[in-house]
Amino acid sequence: MADNLEANTPVAELVVRILNEIDAIILSCEENNRPLELDPARSELFELFVLAEGAGCLKEDSNPDLTADGICRMLAERWGLKDAAQESVKNETSIPMNHMAKMRSLWSVMRMWMEWTYAWERWSEFHGEKD
Secondary structure, three states: OOOOOOOOOHHHHHHHHHHHHHHHHHHHHHHHHOOOOOOHHHHHHHHHHHHHOOOOOOOOOOOOOOOHHHHHHHHHHOHHHHHHHHHHHOOOOOOOOOHHHHHHHHHHHHHHHHHHHHHHHHHHHHHOOOO
């Protein structure tokens, strides 16, 4: 799951829950041919972003790491995307369509996650609050 994360702690359970829910949202959108960027998926993903931020998992070098990069790494591992990419290079073939679909979905989630992170970090700058 994440480096140096003790199993069965509240934070570990939260990380697993967030990853499982992101996975379920992506699967639902793929099965129903709906974009992740539209509600209800977008709102559901944003709620998970807020949970991750509240748990302190969006800070650089946080452990567990639920930044866009951290989520990408963990879900890519869960889905076998790294192995699929390496296999396609080794065999000089295309990445299988099911893996390609997962990559596209993951890119969509990462893009939204990065946009929310940027906006969240700059909130006070645009709302009159000073550090």
